[in-house]
Amino acid sequence: MKKSMVRFTLLSVIILLATTVMLSGCTNVKKRANTTDTWSTIKKRNKVIVGLDDSFVPMGFREKNGKLVGYDIDLARAVFKKYGINVDFQTIDWSMKETELRNGTIDLIWNGYTKSPARARTVAFSNTYLKNEQILVTKKNEGIKQASNMNGKILGLQSGSSGYQSYMDTPKLLRQYVKSSVQYDTFNNAFLDLNAGRIQGLLIDSVYANYYIKHQVDASTYRKFPIGFPKEDFAVGMRKGDKTLQRKINNALHELYQDQTMKKISEKWFGVDNSVDDK
Template identity: 65%
Template sequence: MRKRLISLGLIFVMLMGLTTTLSGCGQNVTQKADTQDTWSKIKKRGTVVVGLDDSFVPMGFREKSGKLVGYDIDLARAVFKLYGIKISFQTIDWSMNATELRNGTIDLIWNGYTKNPQRAKVVAFSKPYLKNQQILVSLKKNKINSFDDMTGKTLGAQSGSSGYQSLIDNPKILKNKIAKKTPVQYDTFTNAFLDLNAGRIQGLLIDSVYANYYIKHESNSSDYTETVGNFPSEDFAVGMRKGDKTMKRKIDKGIQTLKANGTLDKINKKWFGDQKVIN
């Protein structure tokens, strides 16, 4: 019996060691992939994979027909057309975008992606190309015309969004005022608007580019109120792995080329009118 116990003990130790080794290998593979410059591989296969939330109007969303359209869709295609590379758009869980990038499921995050210090720790960014800000959207009947009017009321925000991060990072601006000092989190803004219209939440913290486009195209657009608070303005940029230095140069150069030849201005006016392009 003693020998059997010793044998079982040795097997357990060996299995634990193997598990640790395999786990370590997985981490090493992920870390190695994150530091590789993948441009030559992408160029050779002729396709780059872009991750997005396909309900984020007007940056990237699906029409009723199922066709994928949007500002970032047009911009990404125009940039990579310069290099003879096609784009495969991959719908992802937005809260997992950095993980999908590190794992190699996608090559880029290009979908109204805000550049901020937290994300910059794990993701490399292109130069910013569009201004954005977080605003509070409510129904006029709720009589919410300032952030103070949200005191004790329920707020919605998208999980993993820059708006949610701004809310957490700047609690005195809005978070400490709302019910339970905690927002209701949604996978998509579409679901958040459904709850806002149904009265399950009284306010929604949302990107101005989304709110302006969404409300403008609603039949009851006059029913909404938009309130600008003191959250800092944001810059939209393309997210990529830390090692993709060539990718960064190509995207930055591509956007500059589109600005110079007038394509960027056409895309901007198509989707935003006079929305400020900062590149």
């Protein structure tokens, strides 16, 4: 056998073994995520790690001084205060959130996270604690008053968001009109392009849009309206194996609703009581 053929054969074997090991590792990680209950580990280290996009107002975002604040920040701390456990918030790439959860980098996804059948295949959810919907935001000078007015226009979306998934899954509501779309890591960057006219519409969570526009000097220059996407449920995402953690969070959410702590947090960030008790 020629040396070149020997080298080729050895290389093929090495690649095959490496691929097998990698696939085996992925399978083990997925199995562990689906079967391991980590509550005892969380209690022992006295810390739960929450993954979030730290630019998602008013759910979890950083003030100018760098302090992390928001509705979900307050609610997560209130939930785990009941169990004497500290909350460590970790900024993640939102498009990689389920991977971070499965790999154990974070324990929870808690940042305006919408329940969906697609996500339910890989994560477990807490009970719903807040309602949301996807709306279209434009600048009034664009003259866009309904979805069909986006004909030939450019739309902004957040990568990995429920809005992006809805946009792709139901093309007749909006996608059929749009000339092209741009995906953003954060809605902050999307708003910069909207304000500059580089995109003409932005599909976005109503909770984000309402808060952002309310705090703008030129709030009257924006137009926002729903275009028919189904209402959404915000919940906490966790690994399927974390049955105890799921039960603890659900119990705490119910208690916080009953004692009106959720009402106070909601009024603090939204000006009204939007809290939901799903138990």
